[in-house]
Amino acid sequence: METETKIWSREMADTVLERYPKLYTLKQYHGKWSYDYGVVLKGIEKVWRETGEQKYFDFIQSNMDFFIDEDGSIKNYSKDKFNIDYINNGKVLLFLFKETKDERYKKAADKLRDQLKDHPRTSEGAFWHKQIYPYQIWLDGLYMGSPFYLEYIQSFEDGDISDVIKQFILCDKHTRSDSTQLRHHAWDEKKVQPWCDKDTGLSRHYWSRSLGWYLMALIDVLEKMPEDHTDREKLEWIFRDTLEGVLNYQDESGTWYQIIDQGHRKPNFLEASGSSMFLYALAKGKRLRILPEEHWNNPMHKAFNGIIEEFVLLTKEGWVNLNMCCEVAGLGGDEDRDGSFAYYMSEPIIMNDFKAVGAFIQAMNEYERIL
Numbered sequence: 001m002e003t004e005t006k007i008w009s010r011e012m013a014d015t016v017l018e019r020y021p022k023l024y025t026l027k028q029y030h031g032k033w034s035y036d037y038g039v040v041l042k043g044i045e046k047v048w049r050e051t052g053e054q055k056y057f058d059f060i061q062s063n064m065d066f067f068i069d070e071d072g073s074i075k076n077y078s079k080d081k082f083n084i085d086y087i088n089n090g091k092v093l094l095f096l097f098k099e100t101k102d103e104r105y106k107k108a109a110d111k112l113r114d115q116l117k118d119h120p121r122t123s124e125g126a127f128w129h130k131q132i133y134p135y136q137i138w139l140d141g142l143y144m145g146s147p148f149y150l151e152y153i154q155s156f157e158d159g160d161i162s163d164v165i166k167q168f169i170l171c172d173k174h175t176r177s178d179s180t181q182l183r184h185h186a187w188d189e190k191k192v193q194p195w196c197d198k199d200t201g202l203s204r205h206y207w208s209r210s211l212g213w214y215l216m217a218l219i220d221v222l223e224k225m226p227e228d229h230t231d232r233e234k235l236e237w238i239f240r241d242t243l244e245g246v247l248n249y250q251d252e253s254g255t256w257y258q259i260i261d262q263g264h265r266k267p268n269f270l271e272a273s274g275s276s277m278f279l280y281a282l283a284k285g286k287r288l289r290i291l292p293e294e295h296w297n298n299p300m301h302k303a304f305n306g307i308i309e310e311f312v313l314l315t316k317e318g319w320v321n322l323n324m325c326c327e328v329a330g331l332g333g334d335e336d337r338d339g340s341f342a343y344y345m346s347e348p349i350i351m352n353d354f355k356a357v358g359a360f361i362q363a364m365n366e367y368e369r370i371l
Contacts, residue, residue: 009364035088036354043361072107082131090148126170135189143213147220181245195339212277254306273356283366325353
């Protein structure tokens with residue numbers, strides 16, 4: 001496949017616009033206020049900024065307008081569920097408000113900010129992942145909540161982002177592995193969940209997409225964080241340390257496995273969403289000069305080529321298909337997800353999952369910007 005001649009961020013963005021003009025009508029959503037939208041639409045926003053083409057802006061706006069009423073109410077959103085995933089789309093609302101000055105988007109973003117004011121926390125002050133997952137920190141939640149939280153504070157409040165930074169510091173304190181430099185998928189403060197180690201509270205495995213969410217959250221926050229902030233050096237260290245751990249498990253293909261440190265173990269598989277997120281972290285880290293050293297370059301280029309070769313297929317219409325996407329993975333809940341290797345292997349592997357598609361667009365955009 002010709003990897004050098006295509007602008008893959010635009011190819012995939014155009015595929016999304018043509019295939020899925022109304023994301024919320026797709027059968028997997030049924031109009032649900034899903035965090036997936038924010039992942040895809042953030043990618044589309046990046047393509048719009050590069051091209052200035054109105055079709056991309058219109059797509060973002062029309063997909064958000066389905067949910068936002070005249071008074072700023074959000075259709076199918078419930079604050080009382082205290083689900084950190086619900087916050088992710090707030091980044092799109094802030095983008096639309098800043099571009100249009102339409103107060104509906106600001107009022108809707110205010111509602112998400114209000115959720116964070118009342119969101120339950122661990123004893124040290126880290127947000128629970130969800131009301132139904134009490135006293136639990138999941139790596140995923142840092143991406144869902146923190147970039148919006150920081151941008152909202154900087155845009156409309158006093159600019160004190162210490163609580164945003166605290167979320168990362170507490171997460172890293174409890175999830176980091178000294179032996180691998182990886183971060184466990186989740187931690188239970190009470191150490192009572194069936195999926196956790198009863199001594200440490202940690203889940204057993206290192207799931208690639210959860211590490212990808214974490215790295216994307218870190219680099220997105222670092223992008224907007226003041227250069228002279230007292231905790232910037234700490235966050236940069238967490239970002240580099242995590243990424244160094246991830247690179248230790250990069251496959252010879254340039255991509256990464258679903259359970260990142262067990263590539264030798266069947267039926268583990270190379271997975272598209274986590275691999276795309278790691279490329280995003282590498283490329284954006286290079287662009288922001290948080291990864292200035294030369295030794296980051298080869299893994300980054302290798303990741304780009306690997307993602308295209310391993311996961312991308314073009315249809316006869318010229319649309320982009322992204323293969324080998326884990327549809328979902330979590331811990332506990334009604335499904336009694338036990339966090340075992342067998343569990344992570346049991347979740348469906350699908351094509352064009354939107355979390356993977358959105359991460360792919362964002363990763364390709366960042367990579368293209370530094371070439």
